Amino acid sequence: MPAVDRRLLRYTRGTRIFLVLSGVIGTVQAALILFQAWLLASIIADAFLGGLDLGRLRDRVIALAAVLLGRAVLSWAAEVVAQRCSATVKSELRLRFLEQIVALGPRWLTGERSGELTTLATRGVDALDDYFSRYLPQLVLVAVVPLVVAARMLTADWLSALIVVVTLPLIPVFMVLVGLTTKAATARQWETLQTLAHHFLDVLAGIGTLKVFGRSRAQVATIRRLTERQRRTTLATLRIAFLSSLVLELVATLSVALVAVSVGLRLVDGRLSLETALLVLILAPEAYLPLRQLGAHYHASAEGLAAADQLFEVIEQPVPKPGTRVADPAAGIVLRDVTIHSRGDAEVLDQVSMVIPAGQVTGVVGPSGGGKSTLLGLLLGTIRPDRGQILAGGTDLAEADLERWRRGIAWMGQDPVLFAGSVADNIKLGEADELAVRRAARAARVDVPLDLVLGERGAGVSAGQRRRIALARAILRDATLMLLDEPTESVDPQTEQALLASLPAAFAGRTVVLVTHRPALLDLCDHVIHLDRTAVPA
Template identity: 70%
Template sequence: MPAVDPRLLRYAKATRVFLALSVLIGAGQAVAILAQAWLLATIITDAFLHGAGLDDLSGQLALLAIALAGRALLAWVAEVIAHHASAAVKSELRMRLLHQVVRLGPRWLTGERSGELTTLATRGIDALDDYFARYLPQLVLVCFVPLIVAGRMFAADWLSATIVLVTLPLIPLFMILVGLTTKQLMARQWASLQLLAHHFLDVLSGLGTLKSFGRSRVQVATVEKLAAKQRKATLASLRIAFLSSLVLELLATLSVALVAVSVGLRLVDGRLDLQTALLVLILAPEAYLPLRLLGAHYHASAEGLGAAEQVFTVLDREIPATGTALLKANRTIELEHVMVASPDRDSPALDGLCLTIPPGRVTGVVGPSGSGKSTLLAVLLGFTRPDAGQVVVDGIDLATADLDDWRSQIAWLGQDPMLFAGTVFENIRLGRPAAAEFAVRRAAGAARVDVPLEQVIGERGNGLSAGQRRRVALARALLLDAPLLLLDEPTEGVDPDTEGELLNTLPAAFAGRTVVLVTHRPALLGLCDQVVELAPAAVAV
């Protein structure tokens, strides 16, 4: 990633304002540096050569204090602005990343590691603090402060300015060479961190299963191995950081020493006056200081730069253009010769499917595993676009629809519904936060939720059985009161007695809605007005 990636300006608008303010503050700091150097050189010269006292120098000393205070104030303002800009940019990037993940949909998400995305959205974006608070302001100063200082030195002593101009490029040259190595190390460190986070999240999610099979200690060893790999990668990057800082500091120190030797020899010979010599000696370190600090801050910001590169990779992923047509979900839905390719096998998930879903009716979908039942629901949700054929709603192609508006009319119960830490009541009301309590209890009754709504559950429904989790998710879908209801195995994991109770309550909940019911339970097919059987897809061996 370049020092200032154009994508950062595109995706985080706060960066533009921050850069503009940084330029203004940097210009002010450059003026303060020149004023400070000139005043200090003049005061020392007047005091030692002309015997000026405090009364004579009071005006100059006051100006020097103002210059020092102004420089310190500008540095403080720059840091405050940098932290505010960092917070704004992180918030904007995080929201864009989350929105992009939602827009990419479940089909894309199934190919990604949740632990890596979580680390990217939290620790990764948070690592941009050092980039904005330290590296980027210093980069702005590097662009013009050394040149302004060198220009003032040239006006005073061309030989010293020439030494500075010749040696200055050596520092960014070494920074580039070091950066090539650092980039590889930081990429390796970030990859090991994401792998550790992903594996640790998987272990936590399946800890109960691991304990029941006596495999928890094996995973402890695996986590320790990954943690050791992460530790070694971190120490390797720190080693490079310390060594590169030593090289840059040494180079800057030697360059200033060359200027000092040149000035000293000519001062002894009388070819250079004291005020000019002092001015040059005071300004020379200031010319190298921005580059030295830039090199030091680069390593602190490298992790954030690596994470930002991955964030931009996600944000740059092309999303099929959505239309603007506003469709009504309580209309006839027709699938005309729909074909959806499968990335995991040679044969398509759906191949030439023709289906009419009448409004206000229950359509059952059956078929063996791999026949495309869940893919059909993904097509209806707009998560998956047909590779051939089209989905027509009341005569209008779904590809031209405003998908956000379309999905707002759908209640969906997927194969693996997500329940969050909190009460059962909060999980049911998740999709309709303003729902009244009686509506939540009515949906829970229709779904035969047999646990107290005030009961607190853990992440992913920890504390509930598989059937109870399923019924809580079903109640959440019923509460939405959406005109189109898509249910994928709603009675999976439910015992026969409870399933019998659901057969009595669901018809009333389905009344007036268009329902697509994916199931392999024969009992549920009795609720359907029509049943569609999907043929099994060929599996490549």
């Protein structure tokens, strides 16, 4: 069982201050444990052997109550610090994970299982809660409390301290042995959960197609089988956790029993005072308690650690270094021998060369799967070519500052994303003049009220209306380069005719790359490029 996952601490700076606070709280708690043990031992010894009444013991009883209250307050403070630590770390880790996915780009995402990534970003990060809020703070207590307690026992009774020092390392040894088995079982459980999540998400995404072909019911058996496998692996993991807890409790109990037997025999022989015997018996369980709790918290955090391994596989993926040169979207764009391979090494684009003139409308046509959307991804900078160059005003996009490059681009993809909010909010995406929003909506022939409130992903309007809202968003953006992927798809003929009348004014003065299958829309283009994966003459 690893003491600390250094990667988690390296990637989550917010843990450091919280770990320091946990160390301070743990040290104060250790001091209060010693004080509490002395007060209890002295009160009981003086009450039974010294015959002191409550009045004469009042000060120590009040002090004992104050110590107990202090320990309660410190426990509350430790819990607050731990929860703040967990919340901060999860936020940092999730943000870093999502930033890495964005940096890796859509090309990397095409080879990944979306269900697994979704599970990692949600359940996986949340599973680290026990690691940061329970395991790490307890690790600090383990480093402080047993040493302080053993040192105090050494000054009171060296033989009992020796028994504690000899038996105390047995608990970490058993924890390591059990931890290896737990790690393997938890990894299997996490893998099964991800498989179930990925398959379930795929079924939901394709439920319409499955219903059309009468295959929706067949997926029920598959999901049932995966769920049963998840149930079995979860129970197996819990079985290991319960058995290992039994082992740790047994070792701690036998160790405390050895101390108790030794103390009892010497107390009967008169070689040990009652106060010292009580002090040792009260402190002995406190020496083992942090280690026992550490074992329990490790089991609770094992799922998060298993998820962290996969999180770091994504986070530590190499990302192309950002460029610093300035590329102007208003300048003409030249592609030279650009080749793109898919994750299976099949060629999506093969030595494509073309010229996209500045200030003109360039139409791109070709068969499905011919690389049209990939071409837009190249121009957007989300996909990098395996070979070849993309030049904008003489600057290679591989060396350009892509954040600055994208600020001059308006993009409309095949599946426009709308969020919960009004149509106007979806068009302007921030601050924009209301009159400009209305003009953009009119140019895109948006036929729904601008104050209409949409649900998530544009629920409440049709597919064609979603595309026109997204087109209005692109028109409103003050961009010199427009990248449009099938802007009139799912639009009825009458609306398409109206769009054809208004789009020339919206395109005026801009460089436009237009992917479409519609002949009428191609008539708006200054020139058309036929793309079929192979080289296109410039």
